Amino acid sequence: MKKTTTTDVATSPAPMTAKERDALRDAVKLQMKVARANVDEYAAAQKADMEGQLSKEFTAEDADLAEIMREAEADIGKTKAKIDAMCKARGIRRSFGPQAYVHFDYRGENSVKDRRAELRGLGNANIDARRKEAYRKIETWGAEAQIKLIAGALTSAEAxxxxxxxxxxxxxLPGLTLAQLDALSTRPGLRLIQGQTDNLTGTGDE
Structure with missing residues (x-):
């Protein structure tokens, strides 16, 4: 018979104690709490960033836009002079004549209120959906971790x-067939499968 040595005892993995399992379960719950808080914080940051992008203002002092404005104003100046000459030649007071001007939209396409509201709604919905998905992943991880800890302490096959x-x-959550969906209709005229829906809903006579 082989004699157990000090080396054998030292290298044999010790089973996890009940106290360790309880501590790990508490750690898992804490990690889940922190992860959810991080997800909420990140989602809020994404919404703030989205708002910043929607509210971003372009200024006429920006190099490229300033050059465009200078060229446009020069062309408008020529147009105004031409309009003045035409009005004078026809005896029309200048205040009654056509006006020409350059309009610069400081918010670009996002200056339209409805468009900004639509983009904000789409962005918030997308961020909220991804936050819920992140929550689901956290809950799945937490459940699997805790089940693994519990399973390691079980000894009976029944448990x-x-x-x-x-x-x-x-x-x-079983799948929904077209026939079952058809049976849910309360208006016979909308049913696709006539004469069969009563049995599907359980209201027909046997």
């Missing part, structure tokens, strides 16, 4: 079987 008894998502 392990119980832990694995959670129904699948397909069983919890």
């Amino acid at each position: 392990k079987e119980f832990l694995e008894s959670m129904p699948t998502v397909e069983a919890l």
